[in-house]
Amino acid sequence: MSSIATSVRKDRSQEQQKALIADYYRRLGALAAAGQGAPWTFVPGNLTELLLTFDLLPVLPEINALQSGMRKTSGEQVLHAEKLGHSEDVCAYVKASIGAWHQGNVGPTGDPLPKPNLLLLSYTGCFTFLKWFELLRGETKAPTVMLHVPYQAQGGITNEMRAYVVKQLRETVIPALEKVSGKKFDIDKLREHLRLSALAEDDLVRVLEAGKHKPSPIDGYFGAVYYVGPIFTAYRGTQAAVDYYRDTWVEIEERIARGEGPITPDGPMGEQRFRLVVEGPPNWTHFREFWHMFHSEGAVAVASTYTKVGGLYDRGFRHDPDRPLESLAEYCLNCYTNLNLSSRVDLIADYVRDYHADGFVVHSIKSCDSFSAGQLLILREVEKRTGKPGAFIESDLVDPRYFSAANIKNRVESYLQMLGQKQAVGGHA
Amino acid sequence: MRSLLSDLGALTGRRVTDDDLRTSLAKFNANRREVCALYRLRAEQPWQVPSAELYALVRAGNVLDVDDHTAMLRAYRATLDASPRRPKDMARVAVRGCFCEQPPLELIKTLERSGCFIVDDDWVLSARWIDGDIATDGDPLWNLVLAFLERAMPCPSLYELRKERGEELVDGVRASKAEGVIFAAPSFCDPALLDQPMAMACAKAASIPATSFLYSENTGQFQVIREQAGTFADSIRLS
Numbered sequence: 242m243s244s245i246a247t248s249v250r251k252d253r254s255q256e257q258q259k260a261l262i263a264d265y266y267r268r269l270g271a272l273a274a275a276g277q278g279a280p281w282t283f284v285p286g287n288l289t290e291l292l293l294t295f296d297l298l299p300v301l302p303e304i305n306a307l308q309s310g311m312r313k314t315s316g317e318q319v320l321h322a323e324k325l326g327h328s329e330d331v332c333a334y335v336k337a338s339i340g341a342w343h344q345g346n347v348g349p350t351g352d353p354l355p356k357p358n359l360l361l362l363s364y365t366g367c368f369t370f371l372k373w374f375e376l377l378r379g380e381t382k383a384p385t386v387m388l389h390v391p392y393q394a395q396g397g398i399t400n401e402m403r404a405y406v407v408k409q410l411r412e413t414v415i416p417a418l419e420k421v422s423g424k425k426f427d428i429d430k431l432r433e434h435l436r437l438s439a440l441a442e443d444d445l446v447r448v449l450e451a452g453k454h455k456p457s458p459i460d461g462y463f464g465a466v467y468y469v470g471p472i473f474t475a476y477r478g479t480q481a482a483v484d485y486y487r488d489t490w491v492e493i494e495e496r497i498a499r500g501e502g503p504i505t506p507d508g509p510m511g512e513q514r515f516r517l518v519v520e521g522p523p524n525w526t527h528f529r530e531f532w533h534m535f536h537s538e539g540a541v542a543v544a545s546t547y548t549k550v551g552g553l554y555d556r557g558f559r560h561d562p563d564r565p566l567e568s569l570a571e572y573c574l575n576c577y578t579n580l581n582l583s584s585r586v587d588l589i590a591d592y593v594r595d596y597h598a599d600g601f602v603v604h605s606i607k608s609c610d611s612f613s614a615g616q617l618l619i620l621r622e623v624e625k626r627t628g629k630p631g632a633f634i635e636s637d638l639v640d641p642r643y644f645s646a647a648n649i650k651n652r653v654e655s656y657l658q659m660l661g662q663k664q665a666v667g668g669h670a
Numbered sequence: 671m672r673s674l675l676s677d678l679g680a681l682t683g684r685r686v687t688d689d690d691l692r693t694s695l696a697k698f699n700a701n702r703r704e705v706c707a708l709y710r711l712r713a714e715q716p717w718q719v720p721s722a723e724l725y726a727l728v729r730a731g732n733v734l735d736v737d738d739h740t741a742m743l744r745a746y747r748a749t750l751d752a753s754p755r756r757p758k759d760m761a762r763v764a765v766r767g768c769f770c771e772q773p774p775l776e777l778i779k780t781l782e783r784s785g786c787f788i789v790d791d792d793w794v795l796s797a798r799w800i801d802g803d804i805a806t807d808g809d810p811l812w813n814l815v816l817a818f819l820e821r822a823m824p825c826p827s828l829y830e831l832r833k834e835r836g837e838e839l840v841d842g843v844r845a846s847k848a849e850g851v852i853f854a855a856p857s858f859c860d861p862a863l864l865d866q867p868m869a870m871a872c873a874k875a876a877s878i879p880a881t882s883f884l885y886s887e888n889t890g891q892f893q894v895i896r897e898q899a900g901t902f903a904d905s906i907r908l909s
């Protein structure tokens with residue numbers, strides 16, 4: 242990546258985001274140093290407000306894996322897990338987390354991680370979650386609590402589904418958290434966290450929907466990964482998140498007023514020739530290189546589905562202090578990972594239309610069978626519905642062996658060339 | 671379950687009564703009893719019930735009417751009783767990891783030809799999914815729900831609460847008196863592949879010899895598998 246400058250000009254929000262994430266890992270490190278444990282859980286369907294109510298700080302193995310990917314340490318972790326007998330073909334996040342556990346349970350920033358005092362298995366559509374926590378249970382011997390969230394197979398949430406999740410929260414999850422923390426459940430404290438969540442969510446939606454402007458002041462995929470960082474980790478339901486999203490929105494409003502585009506790792510983005518919607522998570526091991534392939538050609542992501550795996554706030558959902566457990570249940574039920582294929586198609590097609598995109602890109606993850614299954618069908622269906630061409634790219638999340646830079650670059654360039662030709666002929670793609 | 675039943679009713683144009691369900695439960699109970707009896711016989715006298723035959727027979731139940739299938743299983747059993755086969759000495763193995771993508775028949779024949787008696791497996795699990803009969807009195811849907819929740823076979827695709835992963839493998843090996851385990855997972859089957867390290871670790875902790883390979887449903891080349899399984903069988907017999 243020698244051609245890519247490592248640091249040119251950064252957003253204020255990016256600096257703030259980095260500080261928040263660093264502080265999160267410092268706090269986890271302090272817990273570990275004090276010999277204390279922490280609940281481990283997943284980003285989709287996370288119950289951060291509930292954990293904070295018990296003064297618990299979650300460890301999120303996916304975040305650890307992706308942060309390790311960005312810092313180029315995940316490859317070693319994956320190989321370590323394979324040496325222990327884990328298959329090459331399974332989710333690389335799982336292997337990164339197993340490898341990291343065996344390599345001393347140190348987090349991506351070098352701070353030690355607390356051991357799990359509870360594995361809070363919020364199951365929201367990805368089957369691998371079940372196996373992942375069975376594996377971690379075997380490794381760590383931590384108690385496990387499962388929150389079974391019914392899949393939105395029919396494309397909606399019924400009262401029975403909501404009541405089923407609430408019942409589990411009441412009867413299983415809350416008692417387990419009381420036991421682990423030694424604290425009684427305080428519903429008013431939960432309400433306060435939920436109130437703060439909703440405030441942050443309002444501003445996050447403003448930030449992400451700024452992609453509708455022309456030029457787009459944000460990159461709604463690569464750049465937005467930074468924006469969703471705090472709310473995906475342990476900050477939902479905190480004043481720090483409210484402040485961060487307020488400041489970020491102010492920063493983006495200023496950029497809109499100046500007619501500026503996003504700041505990329507190489508500096509402010511120039512002319513925006515192509516507006517794209519992106520489906521699928523990014524590759525983390527070559528994140529900047531991957532982004533460079535797009536912005537250097539004038540392609541900006543105006544919206545993405547990955548930035549919604551931690552919550553579909555732009556579709557109207559908000560945590561609600563007046564319906565605390567019900568809204569937590571709805572949050573889990575509404576996760577992007579819990580949507581069926583036709584709901585995913587609806588969402589992407591809506592984004593293409595609402596964000597005035599010229600096309601869309603499906604970034605398919607080799608080792609993420611849960612999410613990748615059906616993506617070709619999604620591609621065809623979205624093309625049919627929107628009349629916009631799609632591109633299909635494959636690599637991996639945190640396994641550097643599957644990022645074939647030359648192939649991906651070729652694919653991206655020829656797709657953008659095709660969009661360019663369409664624009665030349667028809668005025669727009 | 672009730673909405674599933676009413677959706678099926680709408681699809682087929684037939685309203686299903688509780689009595690219809692009870693009759694069906696009884697038929698599948700009888701079928702499961704026959705399947706399990708053949709599995710038990712194979713574990714006791716594997717030379718009598720070659721796994722390739724058992725697998726084809728049980729798998730046929732996926733497409734046959736349940737009564738016809740039960741009759742077929744009984745007829746097979748009667749044939750075995752009428753003309754017993756000669757005992758042989760081969761390595762007794764349990765095969766694991768197959769989940770929903772069923773192995774090609776040739777793979778099973780290959781394992782048998784390589785010198786293995788397969789005395790336990792996890793193929794066509796749906797035919798034995800529930801341990802024991804499902805009650806036919808009372809509310810049939812409730813009985814079905816309870817059976818699925820409380821008496822389902824351990825399987826990689828089911829979240830395991832009752833035991834540590836792999837314990838059921840050790841139990842199965844002990845019950846069938848298997849001398850080793852062959853993990854034969856379909857490539858790209860996440861549940862089976864993610865399960866394997868846990869099951870392997872359990873087998874190791876219980877000093878059960880184990881080997882593993884991957885297959886896909888359209889695998890056509892079995893030479894390598896035959897050699898690997900043959901070496902494994904030899905190592906068991908010589909130990």
Ligand code: SF4
Pocket residue numbers: 332333334335367368369370578608609610611612638
């Ligand atoms: S959604 Fe994909 S990446 Fe995430 S845990 Fe599931 S298989 Fe792994």
